[in-house]
Amino acid sequence: MSTPQAGDEGTDGGGADDAVRALLLLMPRMVGRVKKIPPPEALRSFALAPRHLSLLSYLLLDGPLTVNELAARLEVAPTTVSLMVGELSRQGILERREDEADRRRRIVAIAPDQQPAIAGWLAPGAAAWRKALAPLTPEQRRMFVDTLRAYEAAVTGESGTGKSGTGKSGAGGR
Structure with a gap:
């Protein structure tokens, strides 16, 4: 070097x-x-892993989503998300409800009583990223994110287009 x-x-x-x-x-x-x-304090006993934080971040920033929408955003298989949602639902962190437009689908949301704790915990990180990325152009922000994805792929030995994975390779542990 x-x-x-x-x-x-x-x-x-x-x-x-x-x-x-x-x-x-x-x-x-x-x-x-x-x-x-x-x-x-309200979440300390739940032993949340990084993969849970990503899922909670999407629900906090984007609101309620379906399992398939979460899987696409997290770049993992829907079954992986279903397992995480089931685990967090049993702990009272998430809630699942029927989609009024399609009763076969389930909508996942942060449980209302957990929302303030999760927002207080994750929102400062989102605000810090917004502040750091604000001076960049959209193209520069895209390059920054793509660079971090390429770094992640290089460190994990993955190859491809710079994406961190599709979820088909067992990447659900993120």
Whole structure:
């Protein structure tokens, strides 16, 4: 990594190695800070995993969704989402109801009594991302997200278009 390669120079004259060094320092700090954010007291006994946080974030930001909509957003199989929803429903974190337009479908939502705790816990992270991404153009935001997906794929040994997975490869543990 100490030898610059052709094409490593950025527009500021720094090489890709400089950016790698900065990210190798920054990423562990970011992860460490996020891990130190304790879940609210009301949720501490539920042993929520990162995959649950992503699901809860979508429901918090987008409102009630179907299992298939959640599966598409989480890039996992619908059966994986069904298992998570079942687990969180039994714990009283989520609620499922019939879709009035199609009674075969179930709508998933955060349980009303859990909404304030989840919002208080997850909303600051969303606000921080909004603030960090606000100065960027839509194309720059897309590139940033695509870059993080490509990094995730490279770290996990996945190949493809930069997406983190389709859910068909057992990626439900996220």
